[in-house]
Structures are given as C-alpha cells and as structure tokens.
Amino acid sequence: MSNLVLWILLLVGVGVVAALLAASIKVLREWERGVILRLGRLQKVRGPGLTFIIPIVDRLYRVDLRVITLDVTQQRIITHDNVSVEVDAVVFYQINDAAKSVVAVENFQKAAFFITQTTLRDVLGQSELDDLLARREVINQRLQVIIDLATEPWGIKIIAVEVRDVRLPESMQRAMARQAEAEREKRARVLLAEGEFLAAEQLTNAGAKMSAQPTALQLRYLETLTEIAAEKNSTILFPVPIDILQGLTDLLNKRSD
16 A cells, blocks of 8 residues: 555656656747746746756746737827828837847837827827828838837837828818819819810911911912811802902912913
C-alpha cells in the first residue's frame, strides 16, 4: 500500500513539473513581442522566438506589431456650415512600443477607437461641407496628425486615416444636383454666346472684304444660286440685279483682253 502511494505521489510530482515546464515555455511569432510583468514589475520585452517565464510569478502579454485596421462606424456630424452628414472612417495603426501599449493604457484598441471617434467629430465639425467633399485628402492628413499626437504616449503610430463615405441628406443631394445642372447650363450658354460672337466677328470681316471687292460679292451671289439649284429639283425664280450682270460683263471683258 505504501509503495502505491509513493507511485501516485511520484506521478503527481512529475505531472506538476511537466505542467510548470509547459507553462514556462512560450513561443513568440515573428510579429509578436512579449511584455513580461514579474510580480507587477516590468521586465525586458521578449521575442520573437522561444522564451521562458516563471509560472505564477511572471505574467506574459502578447503584443501584435503588425498593421492593425480600426473601423470607425458611421457617425452623425454637423459641419461648420450646419449640414448634418453621416461619416465613417478607417484608421491604420501599428504598435511601435510594446511596453507602453501594455503599461500606459488599459486597452489600446478601445482607446484608439474612442480617440479617433472624438477627433473625427471635432475636425469635421470645424470643416465646411465643400471642403469635406473636395479636400478630403487634407482632412485625412489633419486627422492623422492629431490622432498620432494623442496616441504616441501609448506606443501607437498612426499610419493613415481615411474618411471613406460621406452621406448627405436627400434634400441636400437634390439641391446639389440642381446646382450642378445650373452650372452645366451656365457653361453651355457661355460657350454658345462665345460661338455666336466669333461667328458674327467672322461675318463682319467677310462683309468688309466683300464690300471692298464688288466682284467677290457677285461671285458669292452666283455660288449661292448654284448651291440652291443643286439641292432642289424644282424651278426657282431668283431676281438678278443689273449691277451683278454688269460686273460679270466687265470681268469677261478683262479676261478677253
């Protein structure tokens, strides 16, 4: 009986030792770092690769150093010119100090989300609707700078901030559509007026030249008659002024001479 108890105790001891060894061996992948707190005190950051900790005494926090995507859900924002819009955004960030991300903030992902949400409302609330639609790149850069300054003490580096979608009220969409249509009509009328002005200018120049050369006017008159005759199969009576016939007679006399 005593031998059986010894064997049981031996097996239990071996199991405890194996469990402690298993708990003390940690493998950190290439993109992971291990932040160790030993009895509550920060130790040197470990990884990547194989690392050992003291069970019960040490506590290991795994920190992912890859780029993390933070999706900021739709927010209702009132712009500086009192237009209510719904905006959503996406933030790309990366941990550049694993120890700070564990020690300086309780939950860095949650903190980054709320600081992004608050900054998004503040920055867009100070912007005009036209800037939000036409100068989004400038707003994105401004958001990145502000959020990066706020998250730097947490060991977080903001890589990019993108405002993805801006949803306008239907009434504002209809008003903008009417404005765009009016702008296109305005450009069309300006182009038409410019075309008429150039045509009138060319006709004026042509009339001035023809008035200086009566023969050219007479030839143009006959050319018009020829075009009319070619296009229509019916007989057309067209009065011919005497001075045109006289001009043609003079022209033929000059050629015969």
